[in-house]
Amino acid sequence: MTTERGGNPTPHVGDRLSGYLDGELTQQQRQRVQLHLEDCAECRRLLDELSAVRARMGASDLSGLPEDRWRENMDESGVTLARGLGWLLLIGAGVFIGAIAIFHFLADPGLGAGWKLLISAFYLGWLALFVSVLRQRLIERRTDRYKDVEI
Amino acid sequence: MRDELATLGNGAHALAIQILGNRDDAADAVHDAFAQVLAQPQAWDHRRGPLRPWFLRVVRNRCIDLLRRRRPAGPAVEVLVAPGDAPDAVLETQQRDRGLQRALRDLPPEQRQIVVLRDYSDLSYAEIAAVLDLPAGTVMSRLHRARLALRQRLESEDDD
Numbered sequence: 333m334t335t336e337r338g339g340n341p342t343p344h345v346g347d348r349l350s351g352y353l354d355g356e357l358t359q360q361q362r363q364r365v366q367l368h369l370e371d372c373a374e375c376r377r378l379l380d381e382l383s384a385v386r387a388r389m390g391a392s393d394l395s396g397l398p399e400d401r402w403r404e405n406m407d408e409s410g411v412t413l414a415r416g417l418g419w420l421l422l423i424g425a426g427v428f429i430g431a432i433a434i435f436h437f438l439a440d441p442g443l444g445a446g447w448k449l450l451i452s453a454f455y456l457g458w459l460a461l462f463v464s465v466l467r468q469r470l471i472e473r474r475t476d477r478y479k480d481v482e483i
Numbered sequence: 484m485r486d487e488l489a490t491l492g493n494g495a496h497a498l499a500i501q502i503l504g505n506r507d508d509a510a511d512a513v514h515d516a517f518a519q520v521l522a523q524p525q526a527w528d529h530r531r532g533p534l535r536p537w538f539l540r541v542v543r544n545r546c547i548d549l550l551r552r553r554r555p556a557g558p559a560v561e562v563l564v565a566p567g568d569a570p571d572a573v574l575e576t577q578q579r580d581r582g583l584q585r586a587l588r589d590l591p592p593e594q595r596q597i598v599v600l601r602d603y604s605d606l607s608y609a610e611i612a613a614v615l616d617l618p619a620g621t622v623m624s625r626l627h628r629a630r631l632a633l634r635q636r637l638e639s640e641d642d643d
Contacts, residue, residue: 347623347624347626347627347628348623350623350626350627350630351623354601354608354626356607356608356623381634382630382631385602385630385634385637386601386602386630388579388583388637389583389598389599389602389633390602390603390605392579392580392583393493393576393580394493394496394497394500394583394584394587394599395492395493395494395496395500396506396580397492397493397496397510399489399490399492399493401492402488402491402492402493402513402517403489403492405492405513405514405517406485406488406489406517408514413518413521413522
């Protein structure tokens with residue numbers, strides 16, 4: 333009998349016992365282990381114990397979650413994907429329409445330069461305020477340690 | 484593909500628990516992996532092998548990313564579900580599973596993963612080698628060591 337690292341006994345066939353248990357040996361290796369098992373009560377006992385460990389693992393519920401959960405989970409993933417695509421289309425189209433509107437506004441010969449400046453300042457003011465508030469909200473959202481606390 | 488993926492959730496979750504040590508983080512990792520795979524289903528090439536080991540590898544990589552990003556924290560807290568009005572048989576199974584989970588927790592992460600992949604998820608040695616990025620020849624010896632260690636921990640658990 334030999335002793336493996338960690339003090340675990342590995343009599344005679346060593347790790348091939350696990351290979352034998354899992355059906356992962358070649359035919360020749362399997363026959364050698366079988367021959368050894370016929371003569372070695374200690375290896376037979378170890379094989380039974382490893383088999384029991386395997387059976388206990390196989391019969392356990394390590395996840396503890398119902399399988400349906402993952403199906404619902406994937407549906408949520410689909411919704412998230414669709415929502416992301418929706419936002420992308422919305423923002424893309426908004427920028428395009430905005431650019432055309434600005435072009436027409438600036439190119440409009442019926443409106444004087446003074447009026448154009450005044451109207452531009454009005455909208456730029458709104459835009460600056462919007463960006464400032466949005467930035468503040470995003471920073472708060474990223475740094476708020478209590479955002480996941482449910483009241 | 485969605486139907487097949489849905490059946491892999493629990494095995495992937497069990498593997499992620501062994502890596503992250505926390506059920507909720509593990510569920511998040513599996514959720515992220517589902518989202519990643521559904522966003523790019525063409526990333527899986529069926530000619531290069533079955534879906535299960537490939538998906539488990541995606542989950543494992545996601546877990547490793549999360550571990551790298553995770554800030555240093557205290558030891559993971561195991562949230563035990565209150566047994567409530569569970570019938571005796573269910574209670575007994577739950578207690579056995581908790582004993583198994585405690586025994587697994589005492590093993591090094593590499594041993595936990597390999598034993599879960601083989602004995603819980605029933606992967607072949609070649610598939611395990613692909614998931615864990617190991618040479619095929621080392622799976623048997625590592626698995627054997629892991630099983631011996633788990634057997635020892637389970638004996639201690641059952642004695643307590």
